[in-house]
Structure formats: structure tokens, C-alpha cells
Amino acid sequence: MPKIAIHVEFRPHPGSHAAFDALIREHARLTQAEEPGCERFEVLQPLNADGSKDEGRIMLVEVYTDRAAVKAHTQNPRMPLVREAYTPLIAERILTMCEM
Numbered sequence: 001m002p003k004i005a006i007h008v009e010f011r012p013h014p015g016s017h018a019a020f021d022a023l024i025r026e027h028a029r030l031t032q033a034e035e036p037g038c039e040r041f042e043v044l045q046p047l048n049a050d051g052s053k054d055e056g057r058i059m060l061v062e063v064y065t066d067r068a069a070v071k072a073h074t075q076n077p078r079m080p081l082v083r084e085a086y087t088p089l090i091a092e093r094i095l096t097m098c099e100m
């Protein structure tokens with residue numbers, strides 16, 4: 001079975017970057033600790049051309065052992081709480097799921 005990679009781009013509302021960043025990094029840490037099917041969960045901070053942080057974007061790269069591990073992730077009881085917490089902080093969420 002192929003591994004599954006998920007790429008997510010979030011666009012935090014102006015002034016919400018720090019709060020969203022802290023929330024999503026804790027979510028990444030807990031996902032890796034709680035879910036054996038999660039092989040990687042990286043939080044990426046895009047940079048502007050001058051090397052400064054692009055506080056209008058945060059990206060995630062997640063790697064799961066298979067589709068069952070992705071399903072387990074989506075059914076983690078913590079997920080609705082995380083979504084509820086970040087929804088007011090973001091303007092947009094773009095998710096792409098890929099086979100590796």
C-alpha cells in the first residue's frame with residue numbers, strides 16, 4: 001500500500017499568525033505522539049523574498065503509512081476541538097492529499 005502525504009496551506013487572518021502557529025505546532029506534536037500511523041508532521045513557515053516570515057501563510061506536510069492511518073487521524077477525538085480552535089483564526093485552508 002502506498003504511503004499518503006497531505007499538504008495543507010493555511011492563510012491566517014491578519015494578526016492571528018502567532019496564535020495559529022502555536023495551535024498548529026501543538027497539534028502536530030500531539031498527532032505524532034498519539035498516532036502510530038503518522039510518520040511525519042511538519043509545520044513549514046513560508047518566507048518572503050527578503051527572508052522575512054510570510055505571516056499570511058503556514059503550511060503543513062504530513063506523511064501517513066496508508067489510507068487507514070489517514071482515516072484514524074481524521075477520527076482522532078481531538079480533531080473537532082482543533083478545527084473549532086483554528087477556524088476563527090484562518091481565512092482559508094487548502095488541502096491536497098497525495099499518494100507517495
